[in-house]
Amino acid sequence: MFGSPIAILGLGYVGLPLAAGLARAGNEVVGFDLDERVIDGLSQGNSHIQDISDAELAESISAGLRFTSTGSDLHGFGAYIICVPTPLAESGYPDLSFIEQAGALIASQMRSGSLVVLESTTYPGTTDELLRPILESGSGLKAGIDFCLSFSPERIDPGNPEFKVTNTPKVVGGYQPCCLEAAASIYTELGIEVVRAKGLREAELSKLLENTYRHINIALVNEMVKFCNPLGIDLHDAIRCAATKPFGFQAFYPGPGVGGHCIPIDPNYLSYRVRSELGYAFRFVELAQEINASMPSYVVTRLQDELNEHSLSLKGSRVLVAGVTYKADVPDERESPAVPIAEILINRGAIVSYLDPYVTNWQIQGSQIARVIQGSLEGGQFDAVVLLQSHTDFDALDFESLAPVVLDTRGSLQGAAIKRL
Ligand SMILES: NC(=O)c1ccc[n+]([C@@H]2O[C@H](COP(=O)([O-])OP(=O)(O)OC[C@H]3O[C@@H](n4cnc5c(N)ncnc54)[C@H](O)[C@@H]3O)[C@@H](O)[C@H]2O)c1
The missing domain is CATH 3.40.50.720 (NAD(P)-binding Rossmann-like Domain)
Incomplete structure (x- = not known):
């Protein structure tokens, strides 16, 4: 496998299960988080993430997983995987400051031959246009030549009893083909099926396509439920009937609005990119946003x-x-x-x-x-x-x-x- 030890930056819903899985597979892993309460809790064996029980955490720690909030502890690592938040700023625009901060730290600690993977959800172009320059200027190294750079979106579904990190295929895109293969080797070693994207932007877009698809289809049934009530039609029953079609239909259900990160926030990253680069609206996303809100x-x-x-x-x-x-x-x-x-x-x-x-x-x-x-x-x-x-x-x-x-x-x-x- 490529790169050892492995540093996971950001130990939330995405980073902690990945760090624990990699450690249990026999890798030397260090989990890094800026939040000292998170590091203290994890170091004492207390998991703050529902999908990782204290027993699983203890097993991972026994397998060698360590935690730190000191950046210099990550010096000279073989791989750095970024799992930091990508929220919206007050302005409603993407807040990429967490990626910038993580990138700057990695640039100061990485070595020739390191692999850097971004897993945080973000708009197409982020890995190449934002992260790569931070890494190159901070380290003096060149992506694709001196170090490998990849993007691999996390698809974790917290609380899903069936699909976890290891049985959900992982899309991987590389800055160069060698970067893709370096990142793929990490996930393959965990037994995860790797889906190779043509490039970084395709991998970045694939995640936003998944989230936008859900956002829009939820908005569709939410709009329908509003008119079904005065028309005296039970939309749930209509969905039940439509869902018996064995092809071409996936059931989505109306609800009180959308929550979490993936549905209400992430599609905005895509509409921001379309608007800022091309100057026009991604109307489906904006309409879905309006209906769900x-x-x-x-x-x-x-x-x-x-x-x-x-x-x-x-x-x-x-x-x-x-x-x-x-x-x-x-x-x-x-x-x-x-x-x-x-x-x-x-x-x-x-x-x-x-x-x-x-x-x-x-x-x-x-x-x-x-x-x-x-x-x-x-x-x-x-x-x-x-x-x-x-x-x-x-x-x-x-x-x-x-x-x-x-x-x-x-x-x-x-x-x-x-x-x-
Ligand atoms: N939660 C999900 O279901 C889910 C699913 C797929 C993708 N994602 C994406 O994965 C990314 C992470 O999401 P999450 O839910 O794990 O977030 P989270 O808020 O649960 O955890 C993020 C962690 O990163 C830490 N952090 C912030 N800045 C840091 C830095 N510079 N260096 C190190 N640690 C830092 C925070 O303290 C926090 O503990 C986001 O881009 C999100 O959109 C989330």
Whole structure:
């Protein structure tokens, strides 16, 4: 395999499982993170990532995985894999400062013969136009000649019990063919099927294509659900029927909005690139953004309509928000649509509580929201329940008995009194 030891920069949802997997496969691996709390916790054997249990972490540490927040500990490594965040800045534009910072550190520590792989999701051109100059000017080395440079998008799906790092094919693109093969050798050694992209930009775009595809198809059903309700059509049933077609259709489901990083944030990287380089809009992405972002206020309007049917006003109603993470059975709250929904509910005078086994403390607009524990729930406590996330724990709950109005934004509850989005 190419390059040893291996440094993983950024130990979050993406970097920690990769570092642990590489260490367990027998590689000398050092995990680097700027956040000292992360390094302290991991060094003490406490995993902060749901997909890596403390037992797996202990196994990886026994296999030699080490952690540091000191950049000079990464001197002269064979490979550096960058897994740092790529958020949006306040301006709404891509914030590539984390990649720039990681690149500058690597440039100061790498040696001739090192491999550098970027895994963070970003727009096409980042590896070649942003990262390569940082590495070359900081190290005095030339990509494709003195060191290898690759991009390989991470496709991890946190909480997915079936598909993990090792059984999900990995797209790899190289600055030069030798760079591609160097990066491919790392993933192949982990038993991962490698898909070779034509170049860096194709590998970068492939990830954004995947995320944009989901974003747009979710927006399609979200727009449809808004007109299906007044037309008296059950969209979930129509999707169930359409999904029986064995080819040419993939089911997507309406919901309260999109959360996490991949769907609401990443497509903006692509539309930014199109607009900044070519001067026009990537209209599909912008429309999807508009529709998906409108869902929280649509949910509240629907809840208000359902309360109205019971001669109740939203103002003063006791509303239980069930499931506040961005996806089922994960503790990740990033970009969760539960936040704008709670904000609108509170602004309209509702008395909001929440139920979520994964979130022990939930603040909206700086105020603590009252937490309800599943075991202590009883009828009569609430005027309305809005289900935003179908955590498996909720399977044991009889939602209909909790309140006169139950709005199910996921289409997962059964019962005569349950209202679907
Ligand atoms: N979470 C996902 O499901 C997922 C899936 C596929 C791709 N991605 C992409 O992978 C990248 C990482 O995402 P994540 O979810 O792992 O992020 P995360 O926020 O969970 O973790 C990132 C870590 O990087 C650290 N960090 C920041 N700057 C650093 C630096 N200069 N050097 C070292 N460490 C630094 C942070 O302290 C943090 O611990 C992003 O580009 C994201 O879009 C995420």
